[in-house]
Amino acid sequence: MQPTLQQRCTKIYQRLHARYRLPASMLEWHNPWELLVATVLAAQCTDARVNMVTPVFFRRWPGPAELSTAPVAEVEQMVRSTGFFRQKAKNLVATARIIVHEYDGRVPETMAELLTLPGVARKTANIVLSNAFHKHEGIAVDTHVRRLSFRLGLTISTNPTIIERDMMQLFPREQWGEINHLLVLYGREICRARKPLCSECVLEDLCPRNGVVG
DNA sequence: ATCCCGAGGG
DNA sequence: CCCTCTGGAT
Structure with a gap:
């Protein structure tokens, strides 16, 4: 049978x-913003590689407010080793600006809102929702x-x-x-x-x- | 379907 | 060389 x-x-x-x-997850993070950034960087890249980049990244730009005004070229060099670095840098800066201007500087906590961020689709949104906010939408x-x-x-x-x-x-x-x-x-x-x-x-x-x- | 893209393993 | 790594946008 x-x-x-x-x-x-x-x-x-x-x-x-x-x-x-x-x-x-093996990704290292301390708040929803860090998890969001780390998860975006993890696209087609190992967690170990992401973890080499994020400590330096967050020292340079601790939150969305700092990243929102960062030169994209500098962000590109920071995330270069994770691959897809032009897309990731552009999307992360754009995401930081949206979070600063539309969400009062905080990572949104709903699927619909997360999906409006560039470079964020259901995979990334699900990771952030379940791990940072303990919401299981998918x-x-x-x-x-x-x-x-x-x-x-x-x-x-x-x-x-x-x-x-x-x-x-x-x-x-x-x-x-x-x-x-x-x-x-x-x-x-x-x-x-x-x-x-x-x-x-x-x-x-x-x-x-x-x-x-x- | 295709493109983005570097790093490591085999 | 080729394949794979916690994808997303066009």
Whole structure:
């Protein structure tokens, strides 16, 4: 008797939760603004690299007020090593200006408002909402969540919006924030993009690769 | 679909 | 060389 999709998700959560207990992002931050900046910089970049940049960044520009008047060229050099540096610098300065002028200098706390910021889509907004404000409006779908949800047969889509909708159906809301961290950690350690360590996998009996009906 | 973009691993 | 890293806008 094959387990249902829901039953598999329950087991996936239980096993990864047991493995990682209270998982957190490796990004280093001290307030919502720092988490927002770090998450924008994390696009197509490792957390370790972001963490090399952000301490210097926040010493130079501690908050949105300081960044809003910074020369974009100087910001570009600061974030250069994270890749996509022209886009990220331009978006971060523009975001700082919007937060200063439209939100009284504070990072907005709703999905709709966060999505108005340049360079911020649902993935970044979900990370900020769940981690900085403890609001779980959705599930952050990044490269790891996309790869693992597909491999585990939790979605047949490669579209992040559809993947998020599928995942929201499969996991209870109180797990939405944590499931992102669990899948990211497991994706980095075991279910890696390049050479997944299937022989060490604790989800082996739940994976379509081993005959479980997707 | 394509572009943005540097750094590290293999 | 190629692939990947907690994406987003056009």
